[in-house]
Amino acid sequence: MSLAPFVHLLLALVCAPLLFSVINRTKAMIAGRDGQVLLQPYYDLAKLLKKGAVYSGTTTWVFRAGPVVGLAALLVATALVPFGGRAAPVAFAGDLILFASLLGLLRFFTVIAALDTGSSFEGMGASREVTFSALAEPALLLGLAAVARQTGSLSLSTMYAGVDLDTWVVAAPVFALLAGALLVVFLAENARIPVDDPTTHLELTMIHEVMVLDHGGPDLAFILYASALKLWLLGMLLVGLVVPVRTANPWLDGGAATAGMIGVAILTGIIESCMARWRLTRVPQLLVAASVLSALALALMLR
Amino acid sequence: MSVWVDTALVLLALTSLLLVASSRLTRCIRIVAFQGSILGVLTLLVHHDELVLRTLMLAAAIVALKGAAFPWLLSRVLQDADVRREVEPLVGYISSLLIGTLMLAVSFWLSARLPLPRPAVSSLVVPIALFTTLIGLFVIVTRRTALTQVLAYLVLENGIYVFGVGLVQGTPMLVELGVLLDVFVAVFVMGIAIFHINREFDHIDTEQLTLLKDWAE
Numbered sequence: 001m002s003l004a005p006f007v008h009l010l011l012a013l014v015c016a017p018l019l020f021s022v023i024n025r026t027k028a029m030i031a032g033r034d035g036q037v038l039l040q041p042y043y044d045l046a047k048l049l050k051k052g053a054v055y056s057g058t059t060t061w062v063f064r065a066g067p068v069v070g071l072a073a074l075l076v077a078t079a080l081v082p083f084g085g086r087a088a089p090v091a092f093a094g095d096l097i098l099f100a101s102l103l104g105l106l107r108f109f110t111v112i113a114a115l116d117t118g119s120s121f122e123g124m125g126a127s128r129e130v131t132f133s134a135l136a137e138p139a140l141l142l143g144l145a146a147v148a149r150q151t152g153s154l155s156l157s158t159m160y161a162g163v164d165l166d167t168w169v170v171a172a173p174v175f176a177l178l179a180g181a182l183l184v185v186f187l188a189e190n191a192r193i194p195v196d197d198p199t200t201h202l203e204l205t206m207i208h209e210v211m212v213l214d215h216g217g218p219d220l221a222f223i224l225y226a227s228a229l230k231l232w233l234l235g236m237l238l239v240g241l242v243v244p245v246r247t248a249n250p251w252l253d254g255g256a257a258t259a260g261m262i263g264v265a266i267l268t269g270i271i272e273s274c275m276a277r278w279r280l281t282r283v284p285q286l287l288v289a290a291s292v293l294s295a296l297a298l299a300l301m302l303r
Numbered sequence: 304m305s306v307w308v309d310t311a312l313v314l315l316a317l318t319s320l321l322l323v324a325s326s327r328l329t330r331c332i333r334i335v336a337f338q339g340s341i342l343g344v345l346t347l348l349v350h351h352d353e354l355v356l357r358t359l360m361l362a363a364a365i366v367a368l369k370g371a372a373f374p375w376l377l378s379r380v381l382q383d384a385d386v387r388r389e390v391e392p393l394v395g396y397i398s399s400l401l402i403g404t405l406m407l408a409v410s411f412w413l414s415a416r417l418p419l420p421r422p423a424v425s426s427l428v429v430p431i432a433l434f435t436t437l438i439g440l441f442v443i444v445t446r447r448t449a450l451t452q453v454l455a456y457l458v459l460e461n462g463i464y465v466f467g468v469g470l471v472q473g474t475p476m477l478v479e480l481g482v483l484l485d486v487f488v489a490v491f492v493m494g495i496a497i498f499h500i501n502r503e504f505d506h507i508d509t510e511q512l513t514l515l516k517d518w519a520e
């Protein structure tokens with residue numbers, strides 16, 4: 001068995017927090033600041049892992065299970081996502097459903113851990129998170145269904161291996177629609193602007209941050225690391241479409257995919273620099289629009 | 304080349320969906336202007352192998368009228384009428400988007416079972432033409448201001464034009480220009496009508512026009 005599929009696993013596990021730095025650096029550069037050092041997320045994780053955790057007396061085992069289950073779900077999901085057209089370590093027909101449901105599992109445990117604290121603010125965040133992700137999920141699944149239809153395969157690995165320059169030439173409008181939809185899903189699921197502001201600390205407006213307010217120490221480290229992995233994985237789904245470099249040389253493919261990933265992070269930084277977070281009532285509009293893009297792409301595929 | 308025709312058609316569908324989801328009248332005017340310009344480009348793309356003067360002139364006329372003259376006229380009306388700049392929909396934006404998607408599906412389904420006398424330029428022509436027409440009708444029904452109804456009428460006409468340009472190759476230039484002239488006159492008259500409605504009643508809400516009646520009872 002070749003070691004190639006595990007390169008992506010290693011790369012994702014090691015480099016995922018770096019994406020936060022790239023986004024942060026981009027925003028700092030546009031704002032004219034120096035920004036934090038590139039390794040800052042790793043320092044944060046190391047600092048949090050050294051600390052002890054404080055648990056409120058009202059919480060139960062659910063609260064403690066939340067971050068662990070979330071991280072475990074994403075580690076499994078990492079094994080499913082192909083990298084630069086290369087097959088993932090685990091691939092079977094229908095693994096895209098498993099991928100979506102693993103993201104769902106992470107969300108479910110984040111949400112019930114938030115509800116377990118009994119804090120009304122966390123309940124509010126949980127309610128918003130569930131509402132928005134319920135709208136983002138159709139966009140993701142319809143989009144993946146369109147890719148599955150185009151490549152005639154139901155496994156993420158073979159689906160993305162089938163997307164190359166030729167398919168782009170034949171079906172450019174469809175892929176452009178899909179890229180737009182997946183970009184919105186990427187921003188929404190990772191709690192980035194314009195859906196959610198990751199740096200805000202005002203309970204009334206935040207979504208994802210508010211749900212993890214009561215976690216501390218290693219638990220918070222798990223959550224941060226899991227969200228970095230989520231950023232990487234959803235970004236990889238987008239990059240796999242937008243950077244259709246499929247050559248025989250694995251280094252070239254991998255290099256292109258990594259460059260694409262950094263490009264997506266820079267794009268996120270640019271979007272965050274030039275947009276404000278939208279009003280909560282307008283966010284569903286954006287997500288429904290993403291679903292409509294995916295549905296349009298699927299309709300174009302099915303005709 | 305067909306991929307470019309497809310791209311133009313998809314852009315057409317997207318602009319229709321965008322129109323249904325936007326809340327500002329000025330934005331709506333810009334969207335319809337953009338849609339008009341796409342039609343001009345589409346004309347060139349469809350007839351790219353026999354680019355004669357009349358095709359170029361037709362495309363230029365479409366872009367000039369639908370992309371520049373109408374938006375300018377309607378912006379003027381909007382400025383002079385000094386009305387609220389929101390669309391005031393009867394159906395909310397999200398529901399409109401969802402209904403739009405449904406109409407898209409219906410158009411694809413319908414076009415698959417529509418017998419055509421000859422194959423269209425692209426298999427997208429008929430569904431997108433139907434969809435654009437349906438969106439135009441939908442906006443006429445669900446938006447209250449008289450201005451959006453003019454815009455929707457334009458979208459409706461765009462849909463019919465796509466049908467013509469994609470399906471019937473070599474429609475006489477005179478017919479196309481005649482239709483353009485008709486649309487121009489219609490938009491012109493409606494622009495004036497909106498201005499007068501506004502001056503008379505201080506609004507352009509067509510719902511309240513049902514109250515219009517003879518005062519000498």
